[in-house]
Amino acid sequence: MSRHAVRSTPSDPHAKAGDVVTPKEPTSFDRAGATPMMAQYLEIKAANTDCLLFYRMGDFFELFFEDAEIASRALGIVLTKRGKHAGSEIPMCGVPVERADDYLSRLIALGHRVAVCQQVEDPAEAKKRGPKSVVRREVQRLVTPGTITEDRLLDPARANLLLAIGRRKVSEHAHAYGLAAFDISTGRFSLSEVADGALSAAIARYEPREIVLSEAIHSDPALARLWRDTSAAVVPLAQAELEPASAERRIREQFGVATLDGFGQFSRAEIAAAGAALLYIERTQIGTRVPLSAPSREASGATLSIDAATRANLELTRTLSGDRKGSLLDTIDRTVSAGGARLLAEHLAGPLTDLEAIGGRHAAVAYLVGEPSLCGPLRDALASAPDIARALTRTGLGRAGPRDLAALRDGLDAAARIADRLAEPKDAPRLLKEIGEHLAGVDTGLVAELAAALADELPLNRRDGNFVRAGYHAEIDEARKLGRDSRKVIAALQARYAEESGCRTLRIKHNNVLGFYIEVPQAVGEACLKGLMKDFIHRQTMVDAMRFTSVELGELESKIAGASDRVLAMEGEVFEHLASLVLAQTEVVAGVAEALASLDVTASHAELAIELDWVRPRLDESVAFTIEGGRHPVVEAALRRGGEPFIANDCDLSGKESGRIRLVTGPNMGGKSTFLRQNALIVVLAQMGAFVPARSAHLGLVDRLFSRVGAADDLARGHSTFMVEMVETAAILNQATRRSLVVLDEIGRGTATFDGLSIAWACLEHLHETNGCRALFATHFHELTALSQRLTRLDNATLRVTEHRGEVVFLHEVVPGIAERSYGLQVARLAGLPKAVVARAGAILKGLEASERDRPTRRRIDDLPLFASLADAPPPEPAQPVPVDEGIGALVDELDPDAMTPREALDALYRLKKERARNA
Missing domain, CATH: 1.10.1420.10 (MutS, DNA mismatch repair protein; Chain A, domain 3)
Structure with missing residues (x-):
């Protein structure tokens, strides 16, 4: 394995997310003069230089040398010393074995890799070899962000993906990239291939914890930004280890087949990716075979393409601040099981483009909406089903405990009860019938055996004993x-x-x-x-x-x-007997786990539709886009919590009675961004298989969704807000097709007025004439509204505003027409700007508006119309001095902020506060 290993390795504990750094070699692996125990440690550490080494000593895992210094800082534990090596004291820290998982989870979250070295011999046996003999120890596992399986280290509602990337050349200047997505904790394994320009969007969709690739791909300058931007740990592997023949051999050996033909046709890039992942998994698991499902191949274009910027702008799975709460996923999640929560997130990340598959999901949701007497009991039974997918994987890896067997018992029992309920209706749609067939495959004899064998109160670990029920043995x-x-x-x-x-x-x-x-x-x-x-x-x-x-x-x-x-x-x-009974039915149990998750997602959509009055959307191959009474699901939920109603709005981009592009003008705070986002979110919900927040929705299938909403700097790479805006807009204009939906908000606002207006104008023309897509385009450049007279598929819309007793009232209603004003001054006043500033701005605005009215006859500075009008504006009112106590002023004059420590600054603040109180 390459030593250019991962972000935040032992040599750089403070590296930022996604960095790939080269770990520093320990000072010395020379065992001369070392104690027998330390000599053993150095030998094991020399083979695991890119990991923190958890070295088992009795009831503790100890860390030494630089590892100890890193762990001490990262975990906030005491750093001490243990003897000397090569003339220097040896730094040391340790964590109790029984709390090791807690500390591991914190290190993994920081991007570290950890080698877990266990004692593999009883100390009494070691003593038989002589008084100075050391207990034999071996690294039994490498714990990395993408290969963890323990419940205490995992988020139950999120897949823990390892993404491997391979590639093949398709032309002199282009590559195709193979993606192998593994969730070791559940055994899921899928393959796909994407073009050069789609790699970033694919990584954003999967949200992997760890990425494995060849050194050649990692060192490609064209991809450097990808590795810099990702929050995943990035692990390059030596090219010599990733030969095509060895990659295919690893896949055959993993699944015990002589040929891959039975799995379908895979590209060279997909095989390379799968081989790289299997090599990495083999090394991190120290040769233990990981139980994986047969690889499934996702066809190109099978999911709605959503790039990273659009995912962030629409806040699909997390908000712009990185929180799950407040995202679309958080708002629509009504699942009651861990597997269902993970599958819901997967569906949201990859909405479908296959009408038949989407229709199948909608039909199942509609059936449960119409059968509340069935939906309720199904959800109750699902809530009693533990996470059998992850329990099955731990059993296959030999890491299961008694509670995992109990989870399998209870999950399979719930599946059998659900199967009985699904067998009753004869008119159920195909998806529900398929789910029922999978669940009906549960071996009730296995459930009975587990129930008879396992006690009511179970320990976490099998070594603790007392988990076999009295009377069983x-x-x-x-x-x-x-x-x-x-x-x-x-x-x-x-x-x-x-x-x-x-x-x-x-x-x-x-x-x-x-x-x-x-x-x-x-x-x-x-x-x-x-x-x-x-x-x-x-x-x-x-x-x-x-x-x-x-x-x-x-x-x-x-x-x-x-x-x-x-x-x-x-x-x-x-325990071994019971585990063998479970593993003999691995394929059946894995299928049951998938069926339970699928049913949970379907029932979650039904519950949401009933609770919030959502409707089944109509999807077809047309380019229709007609939404009546559409609502923003996240904003509506927030308003509902405060007891306020959400104002629903229609949107028609079908190009029949209205244009395919809607130019939206209106005041700040009027609801333009909400209107734009809600229509994009309705597309995502519809194509993931959910009902939508509207009175009705008729949508032609969308192949790509683009959203440029909001402003954000990227100062780390020297990119201003405007640069980020232009990069994202360029991607949209270059990739949008006739079937795409584009949502653009305030294009051109980050630069000079005429520059911005010109860019926005040209973008509108390009979307209309070249892309031919459906689009929502919000702007404060009211001059653009005149384009509707020339661009036949462009319509104008605005947000209604009224004034009541001098106060602005935002009605949040979208109507045909053009905004008369932007009401920026009123919004500024609501935001709390000083009255003098608002008054001055009002005076300047009057001057500017007068200048615009007089422009046909007054053209004194044609190229600078904004500045030409400043002469007409009244001068600013002189600022009123703020009285300052002389004592405080004297104290302030004594301060030199640039030379003060934080403590000195705090002391100075207290002195000022004391002086202010004295003069009050």
């Missing part, structure tokens, strides 16, 4: 009885010894060093040594007590210890 019951009875036997033995010795305070106790022992006061102990209790064997003398054992007590201890060990061993055998 006779030998376990017998051994447990011995353990329970031993307490009575110990108590009886203690009573007999107390009577024989005449010592009423004699006690039989236990610790991990001595095991069971007899403890008596010092005086009685002396008597025992002189023959009072001939069976007693002296073990230890304390300050005020003496400890003994006896042959009888030793034999009893052996029986008790043996019984406990036998119970753990037998419970382990039961």
Whole structure:
């Protein structure tokens, strides 16, 4: 594996998200003069230089050298020292084994990779080799952002994707990129291929936690921005490890087939991507075979193309601030299971372009909307189904615990009950019938076996034991009885010894060093040594007590210890037996998990439609776009929480009774951006298979959705707001087709007025004449409205505003026509600008408007009309001085902000506050 490994590696704990950095080699791997334990550590660390090494020592995972310094800073734990190496003290820190997952999750979130090194030998066995022998240890797993499987490290509502990228050359200057998307936590595996220009959109759609690719792809200058922008950890692999023949061989070996023909036809780029991912998975899992579903291939153009900027602008899965709350996903999520929540996010990220598939989803939702007596019980049963997809994967990897088996038991039981309910209606649509058929495949015998074997209260780890139900295994019951009875036997033995010795305070106790022992006061102990209790064997003398054992007590201890060990061993055998029963039906269980998730998403859409009065959209192959009473789902939800209504609006871009491009003018705060976004979101909802917030909707299938809404700088790359705006607009104009929907808000506002107007004008013409797409175009350049007289497929619309007693009232109604004013001054006043500033702005505005009226006869500065009118505006009112206490002024004059530390600045602030209070 390449050592140009991941962002935020041990050598750079503070690297920003998506960076790929080269880790610094540790100071020395020289084991000369090292203790045996440290020599072992250095040997293991030398093989894992691109990871933090969690080195198991008893009940702790220890970290040393630079790893310790990084972990100490990242986790906020104490950094200490342990001996010396090469003349320098060895930094060290550690975390308890039982809390290791908590610390791992924090390190993974920061982008680190962690090698988990476990003890693979009992310390007693190591001692047999000699007093200086070290317990054998091995790295059993590399924990990376894209390969984690533990529930405590995963977001239950989000897929944890590893995305591998391969490529092939299609012309002298173009490539096709193969994408292999793996979710190791559930076994999902899909392949697709995209063109050069679609790679960024594909990465944005998948939102991977980790990206694996060849060094050649990673070092391609044309793609440098992609790796810089992504929040995923990026892992380049050496080109020599990714030969086409070895990639295909890995796929065949993974699925145990002689040829890939049975899976369909894959491109060379897709095979390269799959091979790279399987190589990486094999290394991170240290050779453990990961149970994966057969690869499914997504046809080109199967999903609605949405680029990264549009996803961000529309806030599909997270808001612009990065939060899930307030996003479209958060607003529409009514799922009741983890698998359903993940599938809903997947559907939202990749709306379909296949009419038959979309129609199938709509039909299933419509059926449940019409059958609330069926939908409610189905949702109740789904809510009782645990996450069996991830439990199945952990079972296949040998990482499952008793609670995973219980999750499989309960999930399969819920599936069987749901299958019975779905079998009742005979007129159910095809999707619901297919779901029912998958669920009907549950082996009720397996469910019964798991129910009979597993106790009601279960430990997290199998090593803790006591998870087999009483009555399931006779030998376990017998051994447990011995353990329970031993307490009575110990108590009886203690009573007999107390009577024989005449010592009423004699006690039989236990610790991990001595095991069971007899403890008596010092005086009685002396008597025992002189023959009072001939069976007693002296073990230890304390300050005020003496400890003994006896042959009888030793034999009893052996029986008790043996019984406990036998119970753990037998419970382990039961666990392996149950796991093997589950894994024998891996394909069936995986299908059940997918069916449950699909049903949950369908029922979620139905619940949403019933709750919010959403309707089934009509989709076809036309270029229609007619929405009556459309609403913005997120804004409406926010208003509903405050008890306010949302004003619905129509939108017709069909090109029949109206144009295919709608030019929207209107005041700030009038609702232009909301109107634009809501129509784009209705398309996404319709094509993902959901109902939509409208009275009715007739949509011709959209192939690409583009949205340029809002302003954002990209100062890290030296890009201004206007530059970002132009880059995103260029992508739209170059890629939009007749079937696309384009949403543009305020194009050209980030530069000089005439420059911006010219650019907006030209963009409108290009959309109309060249792209021919459906578009919503909001602007404050009212001059553009005149284009409707020349561009036949362009209509004007505006947001209604009224004035009441001098106050502006925004009605948020979209009507045909042109805005008379932008009401910018009123909005500025509402925002709290100083009255003097608003008044001055009003005076300037009057001058500008007068200048515009006089322009035909007054052309004193033709090229600078804005500045020419300034002479007519009244001068600004002089600013009123703000009184300042002389004492405070003197204190301020003494301050030198550039030379002050944060503490000195805080002290100065307190002095000013104190002086102000004194003068009040």
